[in-house]
Amino acid sequence: MKIFGWDTSKRDFVLRGGLGLSHAPINGNNRGATPDFGAFLTAGTVNNPTAANQNSSTLSVDLTQPLRINGNNPLQGAAAPLDTLLGTDANGLVFLNAVAIGGVAVNVNDPDYGKVPSSWSWNLAIQFSLFKNSTLEIAYAGNRSVNLYTPQININARDVNGLSTLDANNVALTANFGNDPFGRKTLTGANITQQIASFFTQYMGYEPLNLYFNAKSSSIRHAGYVDFRRRINRGLSLSANYTFSKSMDDSSDASPDVRVLTSGSVKGQTAVGGALKDDWALSAFDTTHVFSTTFTWDLPFGKGRQFFKDAPWYVSGPLGGWTLSGVGRLTSGNPYQPFLTDSNFLSAGSLFNRTVRPDMVEGVPLKNPLWDPKCRVGSAGGTNGGGCEPYVNPAAFMRPAKGELGNAPRTLSIREPMRKYFDLSIQKDFPMPWIGGEGKRKINFRVDFLNLFNIPNFYLNSRGNTPFGFGTFPTEITGEVVNGVNQPITAAEYNTWAAFNGKPLATTTGVPGTPEGNTALAAIRSNINAVRLPARPGQTTGNGALPLNFFSVPVPQGFATPNSLAFNIADPSLTGYKLYRLHQTYDGNFGSLTSGQVGTSFGSPNPGTSARYIQFGIRLIF
Numbered sequence: 001m002k003i004f005g006w007d008t009s010k011r012d013f014v015l016r017g018g019l020g021l022s023h024a025p026i027n028g029n030n031r032g033a034t035p036d037f038g039a040f041l042t043a044g045t046v047n048n049p050t051a052a053n054q055n056s057s058t059l060s061v062d063l064t065q066p067l068r069i070n071g072n073n074p075l076q077g078a079a080a081p082l083d084t085l086l087g088t089d090a091n092g093l094v095f096l097n098a099v100a101i102g103g104v105a106v107n108v109n110d111p112d113y114g115k116v117p118s119s120w121s122w123n124l125a126i127q128f129s130l131f132k133n134s135t136l137e138i139a140y141a142g143n144r145s146v147n148l149y150t151p152q153i154n155i156n157a158r159d160v161n162g163l164s165t166l167d168a169n170n171v172a173l174t175a176n177f178g179n180d181p182f183g184r185k186t187l188t189g190a191n192i193t194q195q196i197a198s199f200f201t202q203y204m205g206y207e208p209l210n211l212y213f214n215a216k217s218s219s220i221r222h223a224g225y226v227d228f229r230r231r232i233n234r235g236l237s238l239s240a241n242y243t244f245s246k247s248m249d250d251s252s253d254a255s256p257d258v259r260v261l262t263s264g265s266v267k268g269q270t271a272v273g274g275a276l277k278d279d280w281a282l283s284a285f286d287t288t289h290v291f292s293t294t295f296t297w298d299l300p301f302g303k304g305r306q307f308f309k310d311a312p313w314y315v316s317g318p319l320g321g322w323t324l325s326g327v328g329r330l331t332s333g334n335p336y337q338p339f340l341t342d343s344n345f346l347s348a349g350s351l352f353n354r355t356v357r358p359d360m361v362e363g364v365p366l367k368n369p370l371w372d373p374k375c376r377v378g379s380a381g382g383t384n385g386g387g388c389e390p391y392v393n394p395a396a397f398m399r400p401a402k403g404e405l406g407n408a409p410r411t412l413s414i415r416e417p418m419r420k421y422f423d424l425s426i427q428k429d430f431p432m433p434w435i436g437g438e439g440k441r442k443i444n445f446r447v448d449f450l451n452l453f454n455i456p457n458f459y460l461n462s463r464g465n466t467p468f469g470f471g472t473f474p475t476e477i478t479g480e481v482v483n484g485v486n487q488p489i490t491a492a493e494y495n496t497w498a499a500f501n502g503k504p505l506a507t508t509t510g511v512p513g514t515p516e517g518n519t520a521l522a523a524i525r526s527n528i529n530a531v532r533l534p535a536r537p538g539q540t541t542g543n544g545a546l547p548l549n550f551f552s553v554p555v556p557q558g559f560a561t562p563n564s565l566a567f568n569i570a571d572p573s574l575t576g577y578k579l580y581r582l583h584q585t586y587d588g589n590f591g592s593l594t595s596g597q598v599g600t601s602f603g604s605p606n607p608g609t610s611a612r613y614i615q616f617g618i619r620l621i622f
Helices: 082-086 160-168 313-319 491-501 515-529 575-585
Strands: 002-007 013-023 118-128 134-148 176-179 193-195 217-232 236-249 289-298 322-331 412-415 419-431 442-450 613-621
Touching: 491 515, 515 575
Parallel strands: none
Antiparallel strands: 002 013, 013 118, 118 134, 134 217, 176 193, 217 236, 236 289, 289 322, 322 419, 419 442, 442 613
């Protein structure tokens, strides 16, 4: 709402201000009402949960199952009453078959539980005339939003040490434990199988368990701008605007949706148990500098204009009445969002991938000194190396210890290169007085030249459906067993490395080796096995897991482009071996640029060329 406004009697000075409060009609569950009173969806069965999500169900049609309060009528089926199927107790709580429906958590004792998000906006502007036919406006605008809903937060932390030990002994964490030990069944009475990992959690049998209705997020934005407008005689007008702003928040994207924001999905580490204060950073959409300028020019030809004003219709018709306009824009890029591709053992399933951030390496520049403007975009080549060095420096990051959250900010101040746009339009109205309307009816013909100068613009390659992270967790222990011990590297892996580097081969199935090769492989295995943790109590064979921080090592400058096999895995310090394993799972697109425009696919490398467009339009105006 407007608070005040004042101007002088000469109207060459105006002061305005305003303050407003608004509320958001959402309830914190993935931007939608819960229960959803609106849409009509087909009900799904409640069969065995999927391997990736033990709270989910398959989606084959079964109209006997309840889905919504309206839209799909809840049917109990013929087998038993609904309370019986659910295992509802006398208090109306569901325990027996609870795993058959999505498990969520709410904290009703939290003072912020269920609060309605609110947003305060305020502004102050001064506008005055510099000289005839010109105005200058200087303004400030701010916004403060509170009680915003956080992204889904998994409160069911894993026992990383226990899972790491199982993983070291070649036990698949996603393997089925067997029938649910709590005796829970599906709504149709079928047995439920659970993943092993789901029982190494605080709330066993639920992974993940998400906290909803958590109204603790907030944001703030400050912006100042200068706007100049000038109308020159003979149909020429100009404008220029510059905005300097800064926006910060802790939950730019409070949703697992990845197709909603063009700036990318930044769920933050709150999704896997991190503190909300650690997610406070620049907004994913923050743009520091925006400069735009426009002009409109009634070309001085034809009736009522400077030239050919008295020309006959066959001259004035094609030459007169044209208007030329253009817009130019310079804008800063958005901040970079660093994250690991996996969840670093903190949660299961793909829902929480790309939420854990890497650790920062002090003293290393964020912009890659090896980045070449002549090789701006494209993959760095992944395991096989090659390609372009990325724009963001991978040497500025390293993996945190297994099961820990990285200390990198949610967004970093390194931004995409400045983007430049210039469009030009020309149009003309052709009156149609012969059909009445006192000359108001006309045909408007327009030609637009978009990106007239064919300027390429580049974006950080961290958006889209599956944005590119630092990489997944490296291989720790393989399934190859020697003397009852699962080994950290197989003989076949060693031979691939040895062949690449001209080293002697080791003996393996179908490949004769040399004594030197066998000795080298044994030494590599011995060096790695020597740092492994003790075996589990009572375990008679096999060694324990690698230390949780085994792969928490800085990577060298230029890490993105060599082949994984170029690292010296025989180095007794194990540095080369660690880099070899890290590079095997490193995503070559991490920190790279793309010339794909907002709203297009960001997954495919391209040569970085832009495109210019010409479009024609005809409008009939009555």
